[in-house]
Amino acid sequence: MTALFAxxxxxxxxLADFGGGLLTxxxxxxxxxxxxxxxxxxVLGAVVLATGGWTxxxxxxxxxxxxxxxxxxxxxxxxxxxALGPMGVVxxxxxxxxAVPVGVGLLLGERPGLAQFAGIAVAVAGILLAGGPELxxxxxxxxxxxxxxxxxxxxxxVMALIAEAxxxxxxxxxxxFVQRVTNVAAGGAALYVSVKRGGAALPAGSGMxxxxxxxxxxxxxxxxxxxxxxxxxxxxxxGPVTVAAVLSSVYxxxxxxxxxAVLKERxxxxxxxxxxxxxxxxxxxxx
Numbered sequence: 136m137t138a139l140f141a142x143x144x145x146x147x148x149x150l151a152d153f154g155g156g157l158l159t160x161x162x163x164x165x166x167x168x169x170x171x172x173x174x175x176x177x178v179l180g181a182v183v184l185a186t187g188g189w190t191x192x193x194x195x196x197x198x199x200x201x202x203x204x205x206x207x208x209x210x211x212x213x214x215x216x217x218a219l220g221p222m223g224v225v226x227x228x229x230x231x232x233x234a235v236p237v238g239v240g241l242l243l244g245e246r247p248g249l250a251q252f253a254g255i256a257v258a259v260a261g262i263l264l265a266g267g268p269e270l271x272x273x274x275x276x277x278x279x280x281x282x283x284x285x286x287x288x289x290x291x292x293v294m295a296l297i298a299e300a301x302x303x304x305x306x307x308x309x310x311x312f313v314q315r316v317t318n319v320a321a322g323g324a325a326l327y328v329s330v331k332r333g334g335a336a337l338p339a340g341s342g343m344x345x346x347x348x349x350x351x352x353x354x355x356x357x358x359x360x361x362x363x364x365x366x367x368x369x370x371x372x373x374g375p376v377t378v379a380a381v382l383s384s385v386y387x388x389x390x391x392x393x394x395x396a397v398l399k400e401r402x403x404x405x406x407x408x409x410x411x412x413x414x415x416x417x418x419x420x421x422x
Contacts, residue, residue, distance in 0.1 A: 137374025140366045141382030147363035149389020153397075154356040156390075158349060165329060166336050168210060169322040170346055171357030172315050178358060179312040183305075191306035198300035199310040202293045202364075203317025207325065209289025216282035231284070233259060233384040235291025236298070240376030247377050258381050258416025261388070264409025294380060297364050298371035307368055311361055381416070 158167045183189055209232075237255065247255065300310035330336050337345060346353070363383075370379035388409070 137370045137379050138382055140370035140373070141379045142385070144363045144367040144370060144383040145385040146389055147359045147366065147386075148383070149386035150393060151356050151359035151363060152386060153390045153393040154352060154359070158352055158356065162338060162345065162349065163335060165211065165322060165326045166346075167353065167356070168207065169319060169326050170349075171353045171360070172318045172322060173357075174350075174354045175357035175361045176312065176315045176319055179308065179315055179361065182308050183312050186305045186308055188305040188309040188312070191301065191303060191309045195300055195302070195306075196310060196313050198296045199313040200317050202296035202300065203314040204321055205289050205292045205296065206314070206318055207321045209286045209293065211325065212282045212289065213286035216279045216286060232287035232289065232291030232294070233380050235288055236294045236371070236380035237377045239295045240380065243376070245375045245377050247375060251375075251378060254416045255377065255381050256416070257412055258385065261385075261409045261412030261416055264405050264412060291380075293364075294367060294371075294383065295376075298368050298376065298379075301368065302372070307365055310368075311364055314364070315361065 155164075155167055155171070158171075162170075297310065297314065300314070301307040326336060337343075367379065367383050370383065
């Protein structure tokens with residue numbers, strides 16, 4: 136069950152990242168984040184009401200609040216790092232956040248078998264290579280590296296926090312709802328400050344109509360991201376966190392394959408090798 140739900144997490148995160156990347160070509164990234172997460176809040180609110188999830192209210196939801204605060208900071212740091220580039224360095228470095236939940240699992244006493252330790256090493260190497268790292272040329276600014284590391288460990292922190300935010304299915308719905316409300320509040324505040332400082336919330340010359348036209352895509356990105364958090368939480372609660380975290384971090388492979396299928400982007404040799412290694416690591420971890 137852990138392997139199944141963790142791989143579902145990678146699929147959902149990979150598709151959400153691909154969809155979000157396409158949307159940010161037309162609308163500022165922060166607007167995409169706030170709009171997609173607002174849709175997720177509405178849907179999750181309805182689910183919580185329908186399932187009676189509000190009865191699971193308790194102190195564990197502070198973990199969800201923490202995840203909701205850390206998530207937007209990590210995402211904004213990541214987008215800023217991508218802008219500074221080169222993306223071939225930033226993208227794979229962003230996957231290093233897997234070290235956070237893996238470290239938490241080891242500190243809690245988890246001891247994977249030899250095959251699984253090998254799987255972790257092989258899968259992480261594959262994840263880094265799947266991003267297509269620049270191996271020569273392309274100087275990297277120190278600020279880009281620092282922002283990428285901040286984003287990576289922020290993403291890892293969200294994984295660790297959301298896994299602790301609930302212990303039942305209805306509680307998970309409530310935790311995800313609280314996380315998303317916090318996301319929207321934090322992201323909305325950042326968007327307000329950005330606009331006050333002269334930033335643009337929408338493309339020049341366009342109105343709210345552009346968001347309405349993108350509503351189905353925004354809904355997909357927001358709900359896929361929510362579902363990924365949910366499947367990761369289930370995976371982490373039903374098996375070793377070390378295994379769940381690594382298998383859930385194979386999403387760069389999914390994003391690269393989606394770009395290949397939809398945008399006809401050619402996979403570089405190093406990306407194809409990384410995808411293969413990630414799959415080998417997946418088999419070892421699933422054992």
